[in-house]
Amino acid sequence: MPAVQAENISYVYSAGTPFERPALRGVSFACEKGEYVGIIGHTGSGKSTFVQQLNGLLTPSEGRVLVGGVDIRSSKAALREARFRVGLVFQFPEYQLFEETVYRDISFGPRNMGLPADEIDERVREAAVFAGLSEAELGKSPFELSGGQKRRAAIAGVIAMRPEVLILDEPTAGLDPAGRDSLLANIDGYRDRQGAAVIIVTHSMEEAARRADRLVVFMDGLVALEGTPSEVFRHAAALREMGLALPAAAQIAGKLKARGVPLPDGLYTSAALRDALVGLLGGSYAS
Amino acid sequence: MLRDITLGQYFPGNTIVHRLDPRTKLALTVCYMVALFAARTWSGYAFMLAVLISAVAASRINGKTLLKSLKPILFIIIFTVVLNVFFTAGDDVLAHFWIFKITKQGLVGAAQMMLRLTMLIAGTFLLTYTTSPLALTDGIESILKPLAKIHFPAHVLAMMMSIALRFIPTLIEETDKIMSAQKARGADFESGGLVKRAKALLPILVPLFVSAFRRADELAEAMESRCYRGGEGRTRMKTLVMRPRDWVALAAGAAVISAVYALFRRLP
Numbered sequence A: 001m002p003a004v005q006a007e008n009i010s011y012v013y014s015a016g017t018p019f020e021r022p023a024l025r026g027v028s029f030a031c032e033k034g035e036y037v038g039i040i041g042h043t044g045s046g047k048s049t050f051v052q053q054l055n056g057l058l059t060p061s062e063g064r065v066l067v068g069g070v071d072i073r074s075s076k077a078a079l080r081e082a083r084f085r086v087g088l089v090f091q092f093p094e095y096q097l098f099e100e101t102v103y104r105d106i107s108f109g110p111r112n113m114g115l116p117a118d119e120i121d122e123r124v125r126e127a128a129v130f131a132g133l134s135e136a137e138l139g140k141s142p143f144e145l146s147g148g149q150k151r152r153a154a155i156a157g158v159i160a161m162r163p164e165v166l167i168l169d170e171p172t173a174g175l176d177p178a179g180r181d182s183l184l185a186n187i188d189g190y191r192d193r194q195g196a197a198v199i200i201v202t203h204s205m206e207e208a209a210r211r212a213d214r215l216v217v218f219m220d221g222l223v224a225l226e227g228t229p230s231e232v233f234r235h236a237a238a239l240r241e242m243g244l245a246l247p248a249a250a251q252i253a254g255k256l257k258a259r260g261v262p263l264p265d266g267l268y269t270s271a272a273l274r275d276a277l278v279g280l281l282g283g284s285y286a287s
Numbered sequence B: 001m002l003r004d005i006t007l008g009q010y011f012p013g014n015t016i017v018h019r020l021d022p023r024t025k026l027a028l029t030v031c032y033m034v035a036l037f038a039a040r041t042w043s044g045y046a047f048m049l050a051v052l053i054s055a056v057a058a059s060r061i062n063g064k065t066l067l068k069s070l071k072p073i074l075f076i077i078i079f080t081v082v083l084n085v086f087f088t089a090g091d092d093v094l095a096h097f098w099i100f101k102i103t104k105q106g107l108v109g110a111a112q113m114m115l116r117l118t119m120l121i122a123g124t125f126l127l128t129y130t131t132s133p134l135a136l137t138d139g140i141e142s143i144l145k146p147l148a149k150i151h152f153p154a155h156v157l158a159m160m161m162s163i164a165l166r167f168i169p170t171l172i173e174e175t176d177k178i179m180s181a182q183k184a185r186g187a188d189f190e191s192g193g194l195v196k197r198a199k200a201l202l203p204i205l206v207p208l209f210v211s212a213f214r215r216a217d218e219l220a221e222a223m224e225s226r227c228y229r230g231g232e233g234r235t236r237m238k239t240l241v242m243r244p245r246d247w248v249a250l251a252a253g254a255a256v257i258s259a260v261y262a263l264f265r266r267l268p
């Protein structure tokens, strides 16, 4: 059974007003436990709208969402349960911090879950380790942290609920390369430890190529392409038409091939390209 | 959702009503209000209704949208009507119970008050629906400019108004976003007693204030770095110009007032 599943979802913003705007037009999607899914697509293609359907923040005008096989609209309790099982981190989550201390802010979710005090404490400390926040920082006001630390504290607030599906909407936007890498590594760590599914909305083809098991490409409120990174990046022309570029490594590989360098297909991460080139050069050096 | 409220919203368009100078529209709105309160007979109300309907038709604003926007004010209208029904003095008593009596005059007065209020509000909404906030504040600034001689801060007032109007949608959007983010962490804004609900607002209000102050700071810096230093000597990219159509519209407004005073002033 998929951890979370969307069946033929449609959604219209401001329905019934002159500003009516269809944002999703029949999207079906399923995600298994432990899977790492990347969602890419041009700006305005409906990615953020779609992920907000998965934990029931938006109500689809058509279609339904199942979490652990249960329709999240079947009862109020099911909806609440889905909110905790599917953890959603919004873009720029640091703007949602509100408590007096970082500790209290991270514990907001677990407290809403009605957990016993000792379990809340355990989860907060675990999530703080995830976020790389020290004991001293837990006692600080969230507004005293640096931008990157604020972001991590906010993500820790969702992680502390131990969701089975962790969804992050452009988690690395506005972070420096080091901050980006360590955040993504932390998310990997969470997935390994909890066996949770991770769904990441991203504009970075490199990130999508390197980490995801599966890519879903959105276009005008529809899923235009879906598959493993190598399957998706094979459709270079279609992607370009949607306003998306291939990862830099795939672009370089394509240009080299056009000049007659005998590279194999399916090179879209810099590591794979490097290995292939070293292999080729090694061979020609030897001869 | 929060952002679906249409109160004071602008619907872009390119009709004659949209193209009129904002000052003309402000003046016409005042004319309309004066005429509406001067009209005293049923035929007078019918006349004013016809004026309103033709203005709405000319602006191509959906009548349903206009009616829907009256919803938030429905309570005030009902309240006024009830007050009028029960507390208008009169001798033609229709029903009598306890300390209340319902008179014919009361019923008529209430019906007229209801008509007047709905038409008044619909008319002013038509102004904000067809005039962008920027044009509206430009118009107000231009009208208030003569008062600068007595040190009335017309420019500052207009700038404050346009900034406030500009940031209302932004703040609504922000509130929406913060609410969603807290809901994703299991916050519950819908159940519980008054105290619990008030407490539940804290996770929204704190981030909202923080971001409002941040925005204010950023805006101030952006304005300063573009050398904003108040209204003195400031020129405009789009200057307001009265065109022939504006004078025609103003003449029509004056004609409506005169017609009402000449024809519909008799008390029923």
Ligand SMILES: Nc1ncnc2c1ncn2[C@@H]1O[C@H](COP(=O)(O)OP(=O)(O)OP(=O)(O)O)[C@@H](O)[C@H]1O
Residues within 6 Å of the ligand: A013, A014, A021, A022, A023, A041, A042, A043, A044, A045, A046, A047, A048, A049, A050
């Ligand atoms: N709250 C809203 N009200 C009205 N329309 C909206 C709202 N949010 C999004 N839209 C519209 O719905 C469409 C899909 O928006 P969405 O935010 O899901 O796109 P996205 O793929 O996440 O884009 P981005 O990459 O820029 O974040 C857009 O065309 C947008 O204009």
Ligand SMILES: [Mg+2]
Residues within 6 Å of the ligand: A047, A048, A049, A169
């Ligand atoms: Mg988005």
